[in-house]
Amino acid sequence: MSRNFHGIGAVLPSRIILWLFAVLTVIPFALLILTSLKSRADLIQGAFVLPAYPHFENYANAWIEGHFNVYFLNSVLIVFPVVIVSIILGTLMGFSFAFLSFPFRRTIFVLLTIGMMVPTEAFIIPLYYEMRYVGLINTYAALILPQIAMSLPFATMFMASAMQQLPLEVIEAAVLDGASRRYILSKVIVPLMLPSMSTLALFLFIWTWNEFLIPLVLVNDDNYRTLPIGMLFFQGRYTVNTPVLTAGAVIVIGPLILAYMLFQRKLITGLTAGATK
């Protein structure tokens, strides 16, 4: 089968356009990495000049003096509980919507979709006061709990639609064997759901890692800042030290690039298909 219906000749101009856009997309990241390896003296030579040798000390400076070690650890300490608890609660709720009947089922579903649409900015003020009232400002809990709650609508619908696609015979067979519900969920359904759960984990990881408004508003102590916020404040403190700033940026996006390289197919198809939900 030939997808290449124009023939090679006609394809050339379109390839040039496409690769031009690809270069435009990648250049900021390439410049970022290049600059993160320069000394400040190299920087004066021009943005596109290669350094004499790579200055990895920028990373050490960002890591220690720029507090990116703190920010990185905070991001990790926040992302993992958010992802794990959201998946557990999302699986339970998804299970309910897929198989169980309970009062106000429809209403609850609508309420969840509302939470998916309303921007965080719309309820950040009451959320801030709620967190202040219960004394959680400047704690990890202030960053973890709201992000779990914000992940739940998507996690629930994602798990529910995945579970609805399970072959009913598998479940019926387990019921006939007299297995308890808890057993069926944990030993029959969850193992079959692992691929969906890993996709969900990947999405939640990226969204939580990238979250900006919640840590911007709910913590003001540098010891609790996550990477994106830490970077913003780093930029405020050392505007002139571009090599260290870019090294910091590479530290923030490094794990994302790694996840992207490992799971790109899953991520690309998942995020575009997820958009069509």
Added chain:
Amino acid sequence: MKRSPLDANASRNLIYILPGLLVYLALVLGPIIAAIGISFTEWNGIGSPNWVGFGNYAKLLSDETFYVALKNNALFMVFYCVIPIVVGLLLAALVWSLRQREQFALRTLLFLPYIMPTAVLGIIWHWLYNPAFGPINQALKLVGLGSIALPWLGDFTFVLPAVGIVASWYFFGFCMVLFLSGIQRIDPSLFEAARVDGASGSRIFFFITLPLLLPEIRIALLLTIIASIKSFDLIFTMTRGGPANATLVPNIYMYELGFQLNRYGYASAVAIIGAILVFTINYAVHRLVRPVNGGSAS
């Protein structure tokens, strides 16, 4: 719905739904309802709120800054929606004729910005746009265009397009991938038949590809319009709404009113208007942009 074999009576089912539901009610739905409540009050965050009814909303109607924010948001939509969708369509139509491997490589590269934190992209582009040592102006000087090497983010006229282009850059690869998956869904025999009838590439694009891509275009519109209304991170990290409110959008305005000026009631009214806009546009796009075959791709 057919009763599932796993179903039991409600009291035994609730244990599965309640833990998540309570967390959601306490930390998302509760605050949303509270935000609506606060928007009817005057509140400085310390004393007790003062009920003013629709006062804040009435004040918004004559608030010129709010209109500036709305106008900027409308202008941003060109960069958030129109450019990425047009470029995405063009690229999807072009990439489709390439070999599978090359398609995959391009798709991977063009999709990259979409997984990045927009706040950090804002900081990166802030540096790229730096008037003195930013790579963009250095490149302009290198090719002899030094005269147009402006202080992009400080220029009242050019700051909005300068920030907007970053949003276009963020979204066009995503749009391309979305449209590409739509094209792959279309029956290839349609293209074959058109070609046998002697239709040119552009005619095929406008009369076959484009109409059949309507479901994907609808999704892209919905997502990018909503993203433009929700926009905060990118603009906050690049300009904080400045200079002189040239890039102010409702969410930035809300943040300033609330967390800098302590006018929480008024700020909540701005936030609620934003949420209403999201709902309205969601509804409008669902109603107005319908797939030709009436099917539901989503």
